[in-house]
Amino acid sequence: MQTSTTEKLVSHLILITLSVLAVLPILGLAFAAFNGSGRPISGIEIPSLWTLENFYRAWAKGKFGQTLWNSAAIALIVVVGTTVLSALAGYAFAVLRFRGKNVIFVLFLIGLVVPGEAMIVPLYYDIREFFPFLRGNYGTIALPQIGKFLAFGVFWMRTAFAAIPSEMTEAARLDGAGSVEIFRSILLPLVRPALLTLAVLVFMWSWNDFLLPLVMLANSPRLQTAPLSLAAFSGQRLTDVVGLSAAALIVSVPIIAFYLVFQRQLVRGVLQGALQ
Amino acid sequence: MRAATRLAPLGLPRARADVATGSGAGGNETLVSSLFLAPALFAYGLFVLLPLLHTIWLSLFEWDGVSEQKFIGLDNYLEIVTNAQLAGAFLHSAVLILLYAGVAIGLALLVVAAISRSALGASGLYRTLLFLPQVVPTVVVGISWRWILAPEGLLNSLLDRLGLGFLTRSWLADFDTALIALGLVGAWQLYGLFMLMFIAGVQKISPSLYEAARLDGAGPVQEFFSVTLPGLRQELVLAVMLATIAAISSFDLIYTTTRGGPGTSTTVPALEVYRRAFAYADAGSAAAVGTVIAAIVLALVVLLGRVTRERRES
Structure with a gap:
């Protein structure tokens, strides 16, 4: 089956978009977990300062x-x-x-x-x-x-x-x-x-x-x-x-x-x- | 293997026919079979079949879980129709079915239509990512989306940044949007699975048809409707079934996000079963709702199964 390069490219783009969308909520959660507390997180934020304090707190309380x-x-x-x-x-x-x-x-x-x-x-x-x-x-x-x-x-x-x-x-x-x-x-x-x-x-x-x-x-x-x-x-x-x-x-x-x-x-x- | 090679000259087909009619060495194996079957049947009967029958039985009674059971016939079923909160729960799950099935299947089909021409498979990393929502516990999915849809959450901050600030709201606490938002979360959970199912299905369609x-x-459009869609009939029926079962029993998601609120705007039958039995001490009514859930799902499976079989035969 012959396929143009454009078609392939578009296909990959669609697959990438939906694959990323499938993991974004989980990824956002993962990034938030490493952020320092005391600050509201309202988005996918890659922590500027990675910290494990949230994990210690959660582990102890939960x-x-x-x-x-x-x-x-x-x-x-x-x-x-x-x-x-x-x-x-x-x-x-x-x-x-x-x-x-x-x-x-x-x-x-x-x-x-x-x-x-x-x-x-x-x-x-x-x-x-x-x-x-x-x-x-x-x-x-x-x-x-x-x-x-x-x-x-x-x-x-x-x-x-x-x-x-x-x-x-x-x-x-x-x-x-x-x-x-x-x-x-x-x-x-x-x-x-x-x-x-x-x-x-x-x-x-x-x-x-x-x-x-x-x-x-x-x-x-x-x-x-x-x-x-x-x-x-x-x-x-x-x-x-x-x-x-x-x-x-x-x-x-x-x-x-x-x-x-x-x-x-x-x-x-x-x-x-x-x-x- | 050793025996098989030795037998080959004797003509295996005949031996096979003998066994198939039951006149071969095996004969009636009821005793051996029951030994193999008994443990599974025991566990399944005790923890699935009997509870299911007991649910149907309990649905005919008024019972708070402690005092004596009082037979009331079909009153619990009548309540499902007449009680606005109960009828509402079934209506909500109808909306969820439409969203789960419509959005997730629609999206997956769109993708398949777009990529089937380039004969791409969803292999490797794509597959890993697309399947992930199926693996993560629903409690985690609920927490994640609660955060995305919160007043200060990702969606609102995105809308703000796009200059659409007037649209922002507390999506899961708003009577107008909570149910639809949950429907879309459910669709998010399912679309990757449906995509993988459909892509695998497309790959089974003979290239000569394309x-x-x-x-x-x-x-492309004609090709989709005349080749791809008919070729995916089995997968489509299955997706509708899975979406329906997921929507009607979507207990985990609702319990960890809205718990039926605001008000009763996102209650579903599964949540009503839980509440009636374990919060309102109304086990009979809970059992009736459970029975209706089971009946709806069974009826749908039989119906859809018949549709696929007829189509395949004709």
């Missing part, structure tokens, strides 16, 4: 050490739980034959689109009543999250297992291998890339989840997640723009770093997962 |  740790611990539990359960169930849906397969699969599809608001009220009351042992520990938030992300995970892993040519399993089966053995030694190594993508997506969803921790952890100050502590901090310090910016940066940096490391999996996962 | 269009003397 208890971010504890909440970042909570977020990481919860996300890790949820990643392990979701990937293991999704791999097992995805294998069953893609390879094994059993009655009621389609009906059960449709049940999982429902969770793919129904937003958390439709589950939150009973979750709060029922967990208090029927799972008292979950109160005051990470399980109170990790288990509902695993359930929620399983809808996508099962769907995702079924696709991954279904993409493997059936010759591979049949050959092993005729060799006398059982379902468990086929799953563990033949198929699982082949779906490792899909599992990694799933793990990365789930980590991000868990880290950024808001409504569920807000409701479930309302009475557990020790278990608060990083986004929750940031919301609380921002409610208390509405006028402290630079301190708030520092706090927002503290909470964003881990997930942005995570994104930069795993961006291939993340972007591909979201684009593919959405299209399936 | 060449044919050009041989027919199609200009």
Whole structure:
């Protein structure tokens, strides 16, 4: 396809403009965070004097050490739980034959689109009543999250297992291998890339989840997640723009770093997962 | 692999047909399957399906979360229609859907139209930047835009500098602008994702279609409408779905910016669920709103899914 240089140039200009616009709000926040306090910031201002005082203040007031740790611990539990359960169930849906397969699969599809608001009220009351042992520990938030992300995970892993040519399993089966053995030694190594993508997506969803921790952890100050502590901090310090910016940066940096490391999996996962 | 090569001379297609009909070595695997399936089904059933059913059940009761539940039939649903604040929340989310979908999809399409002729992909740095709003916690997005839209914020100082000082206002505290401003923030959060989706979609369109269009003397506009847009049908439907789900459940953004204010001008159904259940002690009404949200989203997904399937078949 022939293309003129002008067309290419215009295309690049449009892409640059919109790419910059996509990060400008975050960038402005980052710059503000390094500015000295006591001065209103009303624009993207590159600090004339870089200082870390806002970070010290935010860290001390916002208890971010504890909440970042909570977020990481919860996300890790949820990643392990979701990937293991999704791999097992995805294998069953893609390879094994059993009655009621389609009906059960449709049940999982429902969770793919129904937003958390439709589950939150009973979750709060029922967990208090029927799972008292979950109160005051990470399980109170990790288990509902695993359930929620399983809808996508099962769907995702079924696709991954279904993409493997059936010759591979049949050959092993005729060799006398059982379902468990086929799953563990033949198929699982082949779906490792899909599992990694799933793990990365789930980590991000868990880290950024808001409504569920807000409701479930309302009475557990020790278990608060990083986004929750940031919301609380921002409610208390509405006028402290630079301190708030520092706090927002503290909470964003881990997930942005995570994104930069795993961006291939993340972007591909979201684009593919959405299209399936 | 070893077994596969050994089997090749025996004729794999036949073996495959056997297994496919269930008469092969596998037979009925219900027992094994249930072992593989049980953990996921247990967790999903307990923390998604049962709560969803319980929400529907609760929506038929008047309940403050503590005392006895009182059956009131469909009254909670009736309230959604008759209560101005509740009906308003659904109206607001309709406005948000229009803004999220309209602005974000429109912008992304415009970009794709502009760059599809030069066959540019959104690779490398572009992709990294465009996807970033999807990664940052919404609380951070809210804080950032609260600051941009504040009376002394970036937008107003920009307007001042451009000599448009008469336009400045407290965007998120103004009854006329708060909802629209939030709609645009949501659109900002989504447009990068939509751009990446559409660009990936355009790259799947066969180049021969573009060449044919050009041989027919199609200009950029005609080319867009006759080649690009039809080729992106699937992505477009998906974008509408994602924008709708985001708009109807945009709890995080509203909670961290306006909390429904000023007045009730930016309330959304998701916020009403939260408030009714955990601030007003009206769990039944909260459940009814939650049920309606779920019903709207499910209906939309089924409807849009049908549209794409019919179009693809014809």
